[in-house]
Amino acid sequence: xxxxxxxTVLPVLGCATISARCPLPMGxxxxxxxxxxxxxxxxxxxxxxxxxxxxxxxxxxDGKYTICVGDDSVPAGNYAAQSLSTVGVYAPAGDDEGKxxxxxxxxxxSYNTDMVKDSKVVLDTSxxxxxxxxxxxxxxxxxxxTSDVYRFGGVQVVGTVPADTHKNIVxxxxxxxxxxxxxxxxxxxxxxxxxxxxxxxxxxWGFELA
Numbered sequence: 424x425x426x427x428x429x430x431t432v433l434p435v436l437g438c439a440t441i442s443a444r445c446p447l448p449m450g451x452x453x454x455x456x457x458x459x460x461x462x463x464x465x466x467x468x469x470x471x472x473x474x475x476x477x478x479x480x481x482x483x484x485d486g487k488y489t490i491c492v493g494d495d496s497v498p499a500g501n502y503a504a505q506s507l508s509t510v511g512v513y514a515p516a517g518d519d520e521g522k523x524x525x526x527x528x529x530x531x532x533s534y535n536t537d538m539v540k541d542s543k544v545v546l547d548t549s550x551x552x553x554x555x556x557x558x559x560x561x562x563x564x565x566x567x568x569t570s571d572v573y574r575f576g577g578v579q580v581v582g583t584v585p586a587d588t589h590k591n592i593v594x595x596x597x598x599x600x601x602x603x604x605x606x607x608x609x610x611x612x613x614x615x616x617x618x619x620x621x622x623x624x625x626x627x628w629g630f631e632l633a
Contacts, residue, residue, distance in 0.1 A: 457597040459633035460615060461625055464569040465502050465589060468578035470560045478564060478582035484510035486543055488563035491556035494546040499553070501529030503566035506588040512538065525590045554578060568592065570629035593633055 467478050483490055493500020507513040508523040512535050519527035534544045547553045550567050557565035558577040565578070572578055596615065598608050615621050622632065
């Protein structure tokens with residue numbers, strides 16, 4: 424489903440995915456219509472059937488598991504870097520130096536040299552590729568969104584990253600400035616937020632209302 428003026432783009436409806444880092448279409452928006460619609464969690468996943476549970480960030484820092492995270496170009500990787508900075512696995516650089524967690528961008532820093540050298544940390548260029556590393560058992564743990572578990576399959580959640588260790592993962596929607604069908608678009612946004620049927624769809628695919 425796609426609205427011609429691109430009021431919102433939802434992966435569960437088969438459209439291009441809104442990025443939580445750069446969530447709105449290019450071009451100006453009607454600021455009064457912008458609303459935070461959905462939120463997501465950052466989770467740690469392993470290959471389906473793996474015998475591990477209740478994995479923590481400290482477990483990662485202690486070197487108990489190999490991990491895969493997205494690189495600088497991957498929003499989920501930025502959130503993972505923010506979280507891993509709180510336990511010393513990721514070292515912020517530049518303007519982020521000396522800060523951790525939600526106070527950093529999760530870009531431009533580096534992972535623990537020894538862990539990278541020992542292949543304890545692997546980077547990849549998309550959240551789908553990151554998930555594949557866990558699916559195949561190439562690594563013990565991958566950092567992805569809750570919705571990716573439903574989207575890609577073949578993995579199980581073994582730990583939820585504490586929300587206070589990274590920036591909020593929120594997906595806004597808005598009516599763009601050049602929209603030619605404002606009324607229908609607003610109806611769609613209202614449906615997304617207020618319809619029980621719509622809410623079940625989002626929940627079934629791992630999203631929560633913001």
